Amino acid sequence: MLESHQYLRRFLIKPSVQRSAVMHFMLNNRTHPTIDEIYMALSPTMPTLSKTTVYNTLDLFVEKGAVRALAIDEKNARFDVDISAHGHFMCKSCGKVHDIFDLKPSMFQIPYTDKFKIDSVEVSYFGTCNFCQGN
Amino acid sequence: MLESHQYLRRFLIKPSVQRSAVMHFMLNNRTHPTIDEIYMALSPTMPTLSKTTVYNTLDLFVEKGAVRALAIDEKNARFDVDISAHGHFMCKSCGKVHDIFDLKPSMFQIPYTDKFKIDSVEVSYFGTCNFCQGN
DNA sequence: ACTATCTTTGTAAATATTTTAAATTTATAT
DNA sequence: ATATAAATTTAAAATATTTACAAAGATAGT
8 A cells, every 4th residue: 555655656646545545456456447346346445435536536547647548448448557568458258358568569659640649559459368268 | 322232232231221321421431430420410311210220230330340340439439441451540639530551561460379369459549630739 | 723725525417328129121931 | 912020220218437516525835
């Protein structure tokens, strides 16, 4: 919990009880959770927590660059504390999102274009995970 | 309209009036429209059209491989009739989605992994378009 | 302790999507 | 043609997700 406190400061985020709790969860559950998953995980030990706070908190984290919002899941917003360049895989059957680390750095280069000012890239893969494949 | 008819058949989709109208719109408005945009565009000339039909139709098109669903927009599902390998850019300010065609083919290769059965890739870029940049 | 600012909360509203069941249309077999 | 079955469309209701907002609470600086 102390760690999350320091961690937030590094991103110039004022650490409140709620923010530290959310960040603590993110740092220890690297499952690209949805708002609802975070809320469900924390509310038992933090009964007054509001879902709006979770929304606000994640918006702030994204704005400050502490987490990345993923555009891989059409249904829900998902978040990743690992802000290093890496890709994601989403299983169309179970909906779980996994990291894909072993991609070439060139995959994350910003292509040249004079039409837009590009400032981020997302590389997403879709298919079926081994578990859902009955494997 | 005839064209959309033939086009649907190529993907083994039985062409109904509604399906042809939706496909006709997709083929002539390559703006990666949302369900609502499609519905709003067609309902004036097709007053009985139901939004549920638009949902059903797009689901079918995706299933049959006639269009691709994009996960680039967290707010709404977006669809692309261009099923060739290309990337997308979304302006964080106006929300419009544009094609990025001049990417290396290697960007769309399926990486090797024994953890998942990957069957599609999505390469998405985010930033600000020239119009929103006041340029 | 006082005040201004920031944060959290709960409710309600807005938006998006899915489900369901009935109605309509289309296809098939007699 | 007509009856029947199958497929498609529709509207309404149910769910789910996200945002807006205003009140309450906490924090920091003077």
